Amino acid sequence: MNYPPEFPNRLKPTVAAAIARAQLKFTNDSDRIRDAIFSIAETSCKAAEEQEWRVDLALEGLDAFLRVVCDHFGYGSYPYHVHSDWFLQATKNNIKESKEWLGYLERLEALAETQAGPPNAEGHSALGTRKEAVLRILEEKGWSILDWASEADVAYHTAADYLSGKKNPFRSTRAKLAKALGVPVNSLPE
Numbered sequence: 001m002n003y004p005p006e007f008p009n010r011l012k013p014t015v016a017a018a019i020a021r022a023q024l025k026f027t028n029d030s031d032r033i034r035d036a037i038f039s040i041a042e043t044s045c046k047a048a049e050e051q052e053w054r055v056d057l058a059l060e061g062l063d064a065f066l067r068v069v070c071d072h073f074g075y076g077s078y079p080y081h082v083h084s085d086w087f088l089q090a091t092k093n094n095i096k097e098s099k100e101w102l103g104y105l106e107r108l109e110a111l112a113e114t115q116a117g118p119p120n121a122e123g124h125s126a127l128g129t130r131k132e133a134v135l136r137i138l139e140e141k142g143w144s145i146l147d148w149a150s151e152a153d154v155a156y157h158t159a160a161d162y163l164s165g166k167k168n169p170f171r172s173t174r175a176k177l178a179k180a181l182g183v184p185v186n187s188l189p190e
Contacts, residue, residue: 004061008052029073041104055112137181152180
């Protein structure tokens, strides 16, 4: 199995066991995928909460695990059993739209918000300027980062990476983020 970057070695048997349990517990591949990925998501969140795995890697890792689990049950679990790409994409979408999945993302999002970036030359964190500007608006709207990303039609990681200062989005993505907030693109900190 391919594990996401820096996934703790001591947890790899836990992930393998979750997949094996799901395979034994369910006969339907869709149920197997759901059971395995939610077990893995819980393990990933705990690893981030216990600072065994960086939060940003855990967020990216959830998507990577979803792909791996879908591929395992969709293509690799039986020698002559191959699901259509449509089935696997529908299964992924159903999981990503579920309350459970969103709960894991929000849990990691809350953890990410408690972390600060390194200070720049002026002594301010790059995180601070972006976060101050955007979080105030999100708070006024009653939105989470996940809500903002959905409204902007961008991936959760795109919005979270922008706020953390980890990445600078393309101009077109920045325009989507600004439009979702209802502010001019030039008022959104770079």
